[in-house]
Amino acid sequence: MRRSRAASLAAIGAVATLVLAACGGGGGEDGDASEGGIYQDCKANPNTCNAVPAAQMQQGGTLTFAIEKNVPNWNVNSSEGNVFETGMTVKTFLPWTFTTTPDLKQVLNENVLVSADQTSTSPQTIVYKIRPEAVWNDGTPITADDFVFQWKTMNGKDCPECAAAQNAGYNQVESITGSDGGKTVTVVFGTPYADWKNLFASGTPLYPAHLAAQQGDLNTPAGLKAAWDWFGATVPTYSGGPYQVSDWQDNVALTLVPNQKWYGAAKPTLQQLILRVITEASQEPIALQNDEVQVIYPQPQVDLVQQVQNIPGVSQYQGLGLTWEHLDLNLRNEYLADEPLRDAIFAATNVQSIIDSTVGQFNEEVTPLKSHMFVPGIEGYEDYLPPEQGSGDVELARQILTEAGYTNIAEGQQLTRPDGRAVPPLRIRYTVGNAIRQTTVELIQSQVRPLGLNLEIVPTDDLGGTTDSGDYDLIVFAWVQTPASFSNAEQTWNSTSSSNYGEYNNPEVDRLMHEAATSTDLGPARDKLNEAGRILAEDSYVLPLYQKPTIIAAQDEVANARNNSSLDGPTYNIEEWGLRAAG
């Protein structure tokens, strides 16, 4: 009898624990996450918030940062290795020329370079001066050879089978020569390239050419390819950055220790830096709460943000990034080829209500984006979108259609073109499993319904294949900007570009974008890009929705780690990361 009662009590106790645990969420309401904590001044000072002087930092210790994907290929310049998480990872041990700071400005990496200047505009010539003390961890100087290796492997000509992530810019370089013992690098362009700061920059860092030369003759395509593949497949022991790899457990964690030959001004204070692979974002706050990781950088979602806010001793900050969502129309569709219908769809779409129902749930600062060419924060951003686009003005949309000769413009009817043909249901697509995009397309569907326009929601599990084949009528997805957006714009909107999925074609826009991308004077180049954007907007091809927020969350003992919404991510200043001294 006694045993039976004990078992019952145990059962009740177990259930009660589970239920209480479920209700409590673990954190309590005294969490200091959202407003205060170590990120309280990030809004005002995005580049310097959570800055702690070296004297106030603990010497030694281990810090673990969660990354959401494995590193399947160590060559971040290759198409396979060109993944955001790999980019953040290799920034711990590779050198580069320019960095994007949290305020989205491109700045010189002064650890590596003394200067990088455009010394001539015809032919466009850039001279990089590498710091004399900049060396790889085996003592070999970082020189022009490293620049040449990257140029040859990425220009698409010297190594056609290298499968580089991108050729842009590298394919316009005419020559690269080293002087001053290789510490001065002179790059001469065949055709001018406005985005020259993107070359050899944080997105495409330098790899050691002297190790590449051990894999094959770098004057032959085969030798270059062998070196290229070797960098992809080999766990790096080389380093030209503040840390070097001490251990790699595939799919689990990268362990780094300070590079003893690091030449930068800020020396790492940590004894060990660990990048832990956590592929399930929803598990990251729990690991943070249990002190298994100290910094996380997941995609923000309502639940996740709330979860983080409830953890005591953890701070979080959300920034607005370079990734932006948009609604695209496919001009190959004969109905959408008619501009008044496109104008009406964009007028009826209410971007603010889409934001309010999605990302606005956890970030009040997200506002409708008003440009295709730049995002706010980047030099050149102009709010040029016609005010009616994205306004949700159904009456105006009806008026546009009426004036164009459309009939049956009402909910429950089938919108009919001036030539008498009814507009059939159009397919709107989004990536399956993306709850935010699902809500977005559902809202768009309901917002255009009063026009007599029916949208059929068809998710896709192959976004790349869907866009590439143009298998959609309307689609919602995202593009990523870079602070230097000139070639990016051409890549996205040019009538002959493979990324121009909806087959937009306007020779005037092509001309303006090309002039901007080949300009050596950035001021007028930005003006041209905005002019192109205005025409693009008037043609109602793509409706920008909003900049996607990013979130960093860290334990309050973490120093110098801060949000960076660019493709650099928070590891842009990894050498400064550390732990605050106790007390």
Add this chain to the structure above:
Amino acid sequence: MLAFAVRRIAVSLPILLISTFIVFMLASLSGNPLSGLLTRNPPPPPETIALEAQRLRLDHPVLERYWMWLTGLFRGDFGPSVQSNLDIGAEVAGRFLITMRLIAVAMILALVLAVVIGVISAVKQYSKTDYAATFLGFLFLAMPAFWLAILLKQAGIDFNNAVDEQIIYTIGDSSVPLPQGFGAQVADIAGHMVLPTISLALISYAAWSRYQRSAMLEVMNTDYVRLARAKGLSRRRVMIKHALRNALIPLTTVTALDLASIISGAVLTETVFQWRGMGDLLLNAIRTDDVYVVMAWLLITATVVIVFNLLADLLYAVLDPRIRYA
């Protein structure tokens, strides 16, 4: 017995072959292994995409791809992964051991719990213990596995906070770096195993304890148990020696049949607890349309399920000698 085993294997092989064909076709025709490349921003040059398509054999018709895969198996070639550096065979072998460790410990835990609680429930039918066990059993049966795992994690963190020490972990199968010293390493690995094994075990335990309870009740009411009691044997001896032995037979079958669902439970458990086993491999492969990794997963897990069913049949015969002669 040998003939029986051989016959079972002979039947299993065509099933395995047909299932590989169906899965290969489904995976190949529904997904696009180039999807990851095509969504890169900035996009890779078209030449790069063409090279990748060639490497992944996408320039061959799907039937030919299947044949290449099938014949490649005999040379130990599992086909090309979307990740060019990945050796699928080696990857699967490493991950198989991790998953088996999780499944084995969880199954043992679940079986012990199911037998003990099932027998106690049966022996003390309609007692408070029985009601409590019944309630718990149905609770775990009804609870979504994902939610249960999150609750366990939260309980683990509360436990750590209560004892003010890091004992229970929520991600991975060990810490990085592993602590120094044998004792500390064992404690670390155990601390990582606690939650995933409990999480996986509770789901199976719930159903199995119900089977065990009813099997035990049935056996307890048979003539031979009554006879044994009448002969004056002790209750304890009768229960363990006579009743339990027979009552274990249904559970043996159920356990083997449930293996497939345990493996699918392990996929979820591995995801929630970030174990890099077969489940994680499968999900990642599906996410990236990595057809050949999906195929390797199918081959290995289907083989395990078939082998376990065979073992269950053999064990069944050992537990109940009458079956051998049937």
